[in-house]
Amino acid sequence: MIYLDNSATTPVHPEVLTMLTDVIEQCYGNPSSLHNMGVKAERLVEQARKVVAEALEATPQEILFTSGGTEANNMAIRGIVEQYQSRGKHIITTMVEHPSVFEVFTYLEKQGFRVTYLPVDEVGRIRLHELEEAMTDETILVSIMHVNNEVGTVQPIEEIGAILERYPKTLFHVDAVQSYGKIPLSVRKAKVDALSLSAHKLHGPKGTGALYLRKHVVIKPLLIGGGQENGMRSGTHNVPGIAGLAKATILAKKEQERRMNQFQLWKERFIETIMDKLDHVIVNGDQTQAGGAPYIINLSFSGMKSEVLVHALETEHVLVSSKSACSSKNERASRVLSAMGLSDEVATSSIRISMGYQTEEQDIMDCVKALERVVPNLQQVMKVRRK
Ligand SMILES: Cc1ncc(COP(=O)(O)O)c(C=O)c1O
Structure with a gap:
């Protein structure tokens, strides 16, 4: 299976798996306990905090552990808005965010906040002048993702941070779930106030993530209880998950540059070959090295339904995705592709091919061959059906 x-x-990376089982077996104490098992567990959590902080150029005190990207996004957005709503009721995001951001904004809109959903250009990137035009004295939060989960387009986070620096009342949140450990981002340089990440996109365990929250930024907590994480996120720490996130971070950082260069090369080869061998293919998102994540490829095969293609590839033992995993069972056109101005036909016929640290060049080339086998047949069937 590819x-x-x-x-x-x-x-999960094999070394992360070893770490997880070791911690589950040998370090099962509660980090809040005073005895030596508790201290041992607490030490692991604090070491992990340092590792995550270092990867973002933050300080350990600025890292809060969560149950994943969804919680970190909810915690940042709802927590900031609730805390700072006396400053203003206007919040800004984009049309291409993951549902764990986008749906929080639609929820807040129903609660009486004024929301600006920034449009994007044809590759899925916001236009900085539109952000500047949307800013008001009432704007308390801007939330913009780093790498888009469907098409891989990279948003200009540092430029956005520089613009927002002129608005001291506005906090800047970044959903970095798809870029953490892959595309470097310094929260200091980019002037980010809050940033979400998740372990399972980086060969770590599911159900673990973190929120970077800049010193002095206060949030109303989502979870109230034992007061862990400085009272910002109650609940017994998921010690194995947190240690696994740190291990995955260390492993990814070691390999990051080499792997990203490889992915870029394979992505270019993949697109070149597909465009050469197959008809009616559209490549979605930014294909430049600086503008698109090298590990995400999004293609539309006109006239074909994404789901049909995903299942056809599965019969060839190649597993890819239609849209994002959370919304792939929903047959409507992708919100992200529609926001990029693509027609319903193109937006309902896209597949996402995404690489991980275990991916080999041969996997990519085998995927090309599988597409060459299934696409012409399916295109023929669709043509006959339309007649
Ligand atoms: C951009 C983005 N943000 C947030 C999430 C949610 O993260 P998690 O699955 O850890 O809740 C995802 C997961 O697909 C994502 O791609």
Whole structure:
């Protein structure tokens, strides 16, 4: 089986797996306990905090552990908005966010906040002048993702941070779930106030993530209880998950540059070959090295339904995705592709191929061959059906 759905989730790295089982077996104390098992567990959590902080150029005190990207996004957005709503009731996001951001904004809109959903250009990137035009004295939060989960387009986070610096009342949140450990981002340089990440996109365990929250930024907590994480996120720490996130971070950082260069090369080869061998293919998103994540490829095969193609590829033992994993069972056109101005036909015929640290060049080339086998047949069937 060739697994090319790494933006949905990744296999756990063998060294992370060893770490997880070791911690589950040997370090099962509660980090809040005073005895030596508790201290041992607490030490692991604090070491992990340092590792995650270092990867973002933050300080350990600025890292809060969560149950994943969805919780980190909810915690940042709802927590900031609730805390700072006396400053203003206007919040900004984009049309291409993951549902764990986008749906929180639609919820807040129903609660009486004024929301600006920034449009994007044809590759899925916001236009900075439109952000500037949307800013008001009432704007308390801007939330913009780093790498888009469907098409891989990278948003200009540092430029956005520089613009927002002129608005001291506005906090800047970044959903970095698809870029953490892959595309470097310094929260200091980019002037980010809050940033979400998740372990399972980086060969770590599911159900673990973190929120970077800049010093002095206060949030109303989502979870109230034992007061863990400085009272910002109650609940017994998921010690194995947190240690696994740290291990995955260390492993990814070691390999990051080499792997990203490889992915870029394979992505270019893949697109070149597909465009050469197959008709009616559209490549979605930014294909430049600086503008698109090298590990995500999004293609539309006109006239074909994404789901049909995903299942046809599965019969060839190649696993890819239609849209994002969370919405792939929903047959409507992708919100992200529609926001990029693509027609319903193109937006309902896209597949996402995403690479992970276990991916080999041969996997990519085998995927090309599988597409060459299934696409012409399916295109023929669709043509006959339309007649
Ligand atoms: C961009 C983005 N944000 C947030 C999430 C949610 O993360 P988690 O699955 O850890 O809740 C995902 C997961 O697909 C994602 O791709």
